[in-house]
Amino acid sequence: MFIHIVGARPNFPKVKPLMEEMKKNSISQKLLHTGQHYDYLMSKVFFNELDIPVPDFHLDEYLGKTHAEQTGNIMIELEKVFDSLKPKGVIVYGDINSTLSAALVATKLHIPVIHIESGCRSFDKKMPEEINRIVVDHISNYLFCTDSYSVKNLIKEGVTENVYLSGNLMIDTLKTLSLDDNPSGEVLLTLHRPSNVDDTSKLFRILGDIDSLGTRVIFPAHPRVKKIIDNKKFDNIKTVEPMSYKEFISNLNNCKYAISDSGGIQCEASVLNTPLITLRDTTEHQDTILFGTNTLCSDSSEIKNMKLKKSNYSPKIWDGNSAKRIVEVLKTI
Ligand code: UD1
Secondary structure (H helix, E strand, O other), X not given: OEEEEEOOHHHHHHHHHHHHHHHHOOOOEEEEEOOOOOOHXXXXXXXXXXXXXXXXXXXXXXXXXXXXXXXXXXXXXXXXXHHHHOOOEEEEEOOOHHHHHHHHHHHHOOOOEEEEOOOOOOOOOOOHHHHHHHHHXXXXXXXXXXXXXXXXXXXXXXXXXXXXXXXXHHHHHHHHOOOOOOOXXXXXXXXXXXXXXXXXXXXXXXXXXXXXXXXXXXXXXXXHHHHHHOOOOOOOEEEEOOOOHHHHHHHHHHOOXXXXXXXXXXXXXXXXXXXXEEOOOOOOOHHHHHOOOEEEOOOHHHHHHOOOOOOOOOOOOOOOOHHHHHHHHHOOO
């Protein structure tokens, strides 16, 4: 039996197609939710909308606030579960703290670690996710990459065994959605990276620059960011609750352009041909800069001068069959 470990919003659209394909192939599996994201709008709404099975295990412990508390507490709980279940493999997704915790526990118990979305590198070690990616890739036994840049990154680091170019599970899910088709003419905004939101004065400077663009902006705010900006009123920015996956992707498809600091949105915007300004210095999705609609911007006062890119970027390998390719390998474990 394999066990999938998920914890935060970006994991949910990725686990869905893989669980479905494993079920079709009668591969025994369990699902564990670490509870890293616990608000209804950050978690359960995705399970309902995407029809993901109710997790077999949910860690109900308080995970703590700091990275060490979160990573450590998840490790302590996962060790008990893996010890009693003795899974054939632990499947981890992306770069969140839950991914790191699960990979560390599994590898020390000599359980194969299967990493989905391996090889992404922003080359910015100040990002907590970059540390998680590097560590997880170096202790994983099976590494599935979304694009050829990721494969090359792994080769450069000497990771060459059991590396597969499998495609992008999140785009597989995106392609199954029936999207609403009424262009809003608005700008879609998301912000949650520590580098943009942890320093309150920087956050308000960014929001001030975006507000002064003079276009209506819709801002589904992460609970952490919402707490900071709660009572602040903007002329053009409308803060709303986090959206469900379908609602968010429909908005991304219909907006004039998007501004964000997220990872996954870079791929989604490029596939939907929506121009995107990524408020970061670096990206782990270099292909979306070279071929897609993504542009990096490290100074929000420059947004007004930026050129918006259109480009129908959808690599052949993002064809809706990523789960099938991964399952062919899982069958051999
Ligand atoms: C996490 C991931 C990030 C991913 C993002 C998507 C890590 C290191 N980061 O960042 O890669 O892009 O999820 O959203 O794992 N909180 C709530 N409600 C929730 C979840 C969190 O209020 O449902 C608050 C809590 O106070 C928590 C804080 O937000 O301490 C940060 O949450 P956390 O999961 O640590 O990181 P994210 O910023 O969401």
